[in-house]
Amino acid sequence: MRTSHSAFSASVIAAGLAALALAGCEYRPNRGPSRVKPDDNAPAWFSNPPIDARLIYAVGADPGHDRAKAMADARRNLASQLHVVLRSDGSDLDDGFVPTTAAGEPPLLIDDLPGVQLDKQFDAPSCLYVMITFNRAGWADALRARIDQLDGQIRATMAAAPAAPEAATTPVGNAARNYLALLPLVREREEQAARLRLAAGEAAVQTAPMSSAGLRQQLAAVAGLISVDINADPNLAPIQAQLNDAAAGMGLNIVAGNPQPALRVRLSLQEVTALNIDGLERLDATFVASVENGKDGRNLGGLSVKFRSSSLTDSVARERLNAKLMQRWKEYLANEFVSCLQRL
Known part of the structure; x- marks a missing residue:
């Protein structure tokens, strides 16, 4: 019985020591790089990385002693120095931490930073520390x-x-x-x-x-040589003018009610559902655009995309839904819609 009690006590003490060790290498609450606070066992280079004209140094750490996670932390630190966000990371955007440039602008989103190399590594009892180098030149x-x-x-x-x-x-x-x-x-x-x-x-x-x-x-x-009739259903009436203005911004000749335009664009907001979920007003809808040859009615292409928005009030939820819709409409005009024009 005593042996069992001693074993239990030893396990509790070991767990407590492990918890204390991990506490010395905790994550910073603001999620900003570096995300780990160094403890007394951290190497000097972790708090004071070298400065070099050609290379950029960045540090990272992981309390679980996982090198991949420590390297990922260092890459986030490096990205922060360059005012970019790595698509391969994404966690900064997901948890609300969005860095900005010195001018207050959103950072550049890139796939990766090539040529990153591990320069130093130190495995302390409480944490694994790493330092990476990036050849900026x-x-x-x-x-x-x-x-x-x-x-x-x-x-x-x-x-x-x-x-x-x-x-x-x-x-x-x-x-x-x-x-x-x-x-x-x-x-x-x-x-x-x-x-x-x-x-x-x-x-x-x-x-x-x-x-x-x-x-x-x-x-x-x-584009002004093309007459376009944009026919939107009543659900889109609040933003009909904005839809027309976006198309006119491409230089298209918007002529409402033209019996035989060069192009006829039919827009609709379908499958609109409104739900109250946990006190939030949620809207779901499908935006559909169809482009036809105005002379013979041939379908030249189109768009179908689902949107969702939510807010404490229905009016704000609708504003957000319309904002998302308008952004996608402008993207469509600048990309897929031009494919319809090349068939004229």
């Missing part, structure tokens, strides 16, 4: 190389576009095809340029052969 060199490659592809695509006389026969269709061919290249180029600004400063980024704004201007220059 090497990252900048890789970004410049990719931007140069994209610039070459953009110029080649622009050179392959139909000459003015040929384009004049089907100006809208040719402009739409050119837009769609260039858009992915231009967008990636702008993303890479944003990263290069972080890595090497504004002066390192050269002027692009084409921008997203330039593409929109080129398309808008001929």
